[in-house]
Amino acid sequence: MKSPAALRHSLHERLYHEARAYAGDADRPLAAYTGLMGTYATAVLATAAAARATRRPLPAPGLWDVTLSALATHQLGRLVAKDPVTSPLRAPFTRFEGTSGPAELDEEVRGTGARKAIGELLSCPFCTGLWIATGITAGTLFAPRATRLATATLSALAAADLLHFARAALQRAAGETS
Incomplete structure (x- = not known):
């Protein structure tokens, strides 16, 4: 029988x-991704345990x-x-690398391992979405009024951004027709 050290090795x-075999020559930090998934799962389990321990009722979102x-x-x-x-984060x-749109930066992920994995997470709005949505869900459990205020504020900002883009498009269209 192998020793624990030999089994670990x-x-x-x-x-x-x-x-x-998965990554080939590409730099895919699978161990760091596993660490991020473990961190996420731990946060979700801790939130669920805290909600249960404090007997928080599950919200019924409409x-x-x-x-x-x-x-x-x-x-x-x-x-x-x-x-x-938020670029300091x-x-x-x-x-x-430069700008990629109105009030948006283009940045290249750097480093290897955990540094690269965290960089990919922080520079990708799709990647951060799961973490943010989970945080909002936790907020609805523990601070529903404050969370609703925050989501309303961020939603208003999203709508305002859409209006900015619509106005700019209309101005471009009006300039093209004159």
């Missing part, structure tokens, strides 16, 4: 070879709540991943 070798949460998740995801003001994990 054997498992490590198998995981390493599977990661190489269509309006889901709409506000979706708009807020979208808007906060864009703010975290693309906004110039991403700076340890990304490199500034």
Whole structure:
């Protein structure tokens, strides 16, 4: 029978070879992704345990709540991943490349391992969406009024951004016809 150290080494070798077989020559930090998934799962389980321990009733979100949460998740995801003001959060994990749209930055993920995985998470609005939506859900459990206020505010900002884009498009169209 193998010793625990030999079993760990054997498992490590198998995981390493599977990661190489999956990624080929690409730098895919699977171990770091696994760590991020573990962090997310731990946060969800801790939230569920705290809700149960405090006997929080599960909310029954209606269509309006889901709409506000979706708009807020979208808007906060864009703010975290693309906004110039939040670039200090991403700076340890990304490199500034330029702008990619109105009030949005184009950044390249840098580093390897956990640094790269966190950079990919923080610079991708789609990737941050799950974490943000989960945070909003936790907020509806523990601070429903404050969470609803925050989601309403972020939703209003999303609608305002849409109006900015619509106005700019109308101005471009009017300029093209004159």
